[in-house]
């Protein structure tokens with residue numbers, strides 16, 4: 001068997017997604033050039049899945065790293081799985097394809113592997129990522145997500161993306177897409193916050209029953225960016241149980257948090273722009289957690305969500321009011 005197959009999952013549209021991906025979102029103040037360096041290191045150590053977004057404002061730098069690693073013969077373009085996301089200001093169907101073309105132009109690539117609806121809530125169209133009114137409130141709008149989804153289907157048919165999916169959707173929103181009359185392509189994945197303190201066991205079970213891959217973001221407990229994350233929130237990587245399991249296997253808490261997801265059938269993202277930790281995070285295919293370890297980590301769940309998106313709580317598609 002091709003060993004790479006063991007490190008990828010087959011999506012419901014026939015394409016393959018590597019089960020471990022590199023996150024590329026960086027906090028404000030991190031020099032943009034750091035992304036290029038980190039992604040080149042990541043490709044050198046074996047990462048083949050890169051999670052990006054228009055929102056992160058570094059697709060030029062991320063694309064540069066990929067193109068340089070293709071040019072120097074380390075990888076071929078088709079060996080890389082690149083995800084970008086449709087930002088909320090581009091949800092009106094007539095804006096969707098041009099939004100993807102903007103990402104492609106920044107990347108200087110001719111296709112992406114995966115194009116996701118970043119959030120269920122639309123925002124006022126325009127150049128600003130977070131359009132605000134005079135009182136400083138983010139200007140949301142309601143765009144029928146089924147219309148946005150049809151525009152993503154057209155991007156796939158046009159060859160601009162191999163696969164399409166969603167992010168930050170709950171069960172009800174997923175069902176709304178799955179039940180859309182005339183649905184041409186199902187979402188291949190739902191990318192959501194997922195870590196030992198928010199293990200998403202119910203959403204995972206639902207996604208598995210529909211052949212939708214659950215992709216875990218903030219699997220290491222987020223970057224704790226004060227812009228989004230409460231500074232008093234619990235720290236996943238300091239968890240005593242996680243650290244005891246890590247010690248027993250001679251691994252780090254981060255490696256255990258990533259391995260946990262791989263073993264439960266979740267595709268996992270890990271953001272690091274640090275060479276040592278990028279290498280460390282790729283070393284999760286050469287050890288195994290026992291069923292008792294898995295159970296102990298399952299027991300850490302406390303449904304703690306770092307990204308609450310409170311500013312959009314009254315939007316009709318706000319996803320985090322329901323249990324899952």
Ligand code: NAP
Nearest residue numbers: 023024025217218219220221222223254270271272273274
């Ligand atoms: P994360 O992967 O949970 O954690 C990253 C933090 O942990 C970084 O600050 C990193 O710092 C540190 N770190 C990495 N490896 C470590 C290790 N082995 N030991 C100790 N610390 C370690 O971060 P995230 O950015 O929240 O999530 C990952 C990616 O998911 C994002 O970059 C983005 O691509 C995606 N995401 C998507 C959404 C969405 O709405 N769809 C939301 C959030 C995130 P260093 O860089 O210094 O190593």
Ligand code: WDT
Nearest residue numbers: 025026053055119168228307308309
């Ligand atoms: C929940 C809360 C979902 C950070 C906030 C989405 C913030 C998206 C990242 C991201 C949001 C957001 N990131 O990768 O660091 O849209 O504000 O992808 S967000």
